[in-house]
Amino acid sequence: MARPALELVDLRRHYREGEARLDILVGASLTLHPGDTVALIAPSGAGKSTLLHIAGLLERPDSGEVLIDGQPTLEMSDDARTRLRRNSIGFVYQFHHLLPEFTALENVVLPQTIAGYSRQEASARAQELLDYLGLGARASHRPGELSGGEQQRVAIARAVANAPAVLLADEPTGNLDPRTADHVFATLLALARGSGLVALVATHNLELAAQLDRRVTLRDGQVHELG
Numbered sequence: 001m002a003r004p005a006l007e008l009v010d011l012r013r014h015y016r017e018g019e020a021r022l023d024i025l026v027g028a029s030l031t032l033h034p035g036d037t038v039a040l041i042a043p044s045g046a047g048k049s050t051l052l053h054i055a056g057l058l059e060r061p062d063s064g065e066v067l068i069d070g071q072p073t074l075e076m077s078d079d080a081r082t083r084l085r086r087n088s089i090g091f092v093y094q095f096h097h098l099l100p101e102f103t104a105l106e107n108v109v110l111p112q113t114i115a116g117y118s119r120q121e122a123s124a125r126a127q128e129l130l131d132y133l134g135l136g137a138r139a140s141h142r143p144g145e146l147s148g149g150e151q152q153r154v155a156i157a158r159a160v161a162n163a164p165a166v167l168l169a170d171e172p173t174g175n176l177d178p179r180t181a182d183h184v185f186a187t188l189l190a191l192a193r194g195s196g197l198v199a200l201v202a203t204h205n206l207e208l209a210a211q212l213d214r215r216v217t218l219r220d221g222q223v224h225e226l227g
Contacts, residue, residue: 002033002034003033003069003070004031004032004033004067004069004070005032005033005034005036005068005069005165005166005197005198006030006031006032006055006066006067006068006165006166006198006200007030007031007032007065007066007067007070008028008029008030008031008051008054008055008064008065008066008223009029009064009065009066009067010027010028010029010063010064010065011025011027011028011029011051011054011061011063011064011065011066012025012026012027012028012061012062012063012064012221013025013047013050013054013059013061013062014062023221024047024050024221025047025050025051025054025061025064025218025221025222026220026221026222027064027221027222028047028051028064028218028221028222028223029064029222029223030200030216030223032166032198032200033198034165034196034197034198035192035193035196035197035198036198036199036213036214037189037192037193037198037199037201037212037213037214038198038199038200038201038212038213038214038215038216039201039202039203039208039209039210039212039214039215039216040052040200040201040202040203040216040217040218041202041203041204041206041209041215041216041217041226042202042217042218042219046217046218046219047218047221048170048202048218049170049202051218051223052168052170052200052202054066055166055168055200056085056089056091056166056168057073057081057082057084057085057089058085060074061074068084068088068089068165068166069088069165071084086111086114086115086162087115087162087164088164088165088166089164089165089166089167089168090158090159090160090161090162090164090166090167090168090197091159091167091168091169091170092152092155092156092159092167092168092169092170092172092188093155093169093170093171093172094170094171094172094174094175095175096143096151096152096154096155097155098143098151098154098155098158099143100142100143100144101142102142103139103140103141103142104130104135104138104139104140104141104142104143104146104150104154104157105123105126105127105130105139105140107143107154107158108122108125108126108129108130108154108157108158108161109122109123109126109161110158111158111161111162112125112126112161112162115162122161125161126139126157126161127139129157129160129161130154130157132191133153133154133156133157133187133191134153134187135150135153135154135157138150147180148175148176148177148180149176149180149183149184152172152173152175152176152184153184153187155172156172156184156187156188156191160191160195160197163195163197164197165197165198166197166198166200167188167192167197167198167199167200168200169188169199169200169201169202169203170202171202171203171204172184172185172188172201172203173185173203173205173208174203174204174205181205181208182208185205185208185211186211188201189211189212199212
């Protein structure tokens with residue numbers, strides 16, 4: 001079997017709220033191999049966003065380890081974590097966070113140029129992704145000229161523009177109507193499975209979650225597999 005693309009090992013994270021200690025993650029572990037699509041289903045406040053932030057190297061755990069393609073990250077410097085996050089991890093949020101002054105194409109080009117790709121390479125890759133996602137004809141439109149579903153598909157294209165090993169999505173369809181959500185979710189899954197990347201998707205939508213390979217939840221600060 002291929003080496004795991006993402007390993008979360010015995011993660012622990014707590015916060016202080018006044019004198020109270022809130023234990024959010026208490027030995028949470030999860031292993032995902034290339035091509036895995038996993039739904040993270042849990043009630044608000046259970047720690048889904050914390051788990052995704054730690055998995056995406058946006059936040060450090062109190063203890064435990066995050067391995068990206070077998071590479072430990074806990075002791076990495078902030079600069080090294082930033083480089084790894086930029087090249088190996090893609091993020092999709094409930095709100096698209098596109099830059100309003102740039103076109104759809106430019107929004108997808110930008111992370112590639114930051115990563116060192118030439119403008120020509122980045123533009124060709126961006127157009128290819130937008131074509132794949134059914135947005136080729138909308139490439140020159142700014143976010144304000146796109147529908148909510150179109151904006152979120154541009155956000156997905158931006159997230160995978162640097163060919164990451166891991167895609168983390170936090171309620172990616174939570175702001176969309178059911179029909180649009182179905183279309184965006186299907187697009188995300190097709191892209192993940194077609195490219196072999198790992199997709200860890202936090203969602204409250206059980207119908208959409210059922211389309212993924214696995215479903216897990218957070219209970220008492222630990223990850224549990226669901227049937």
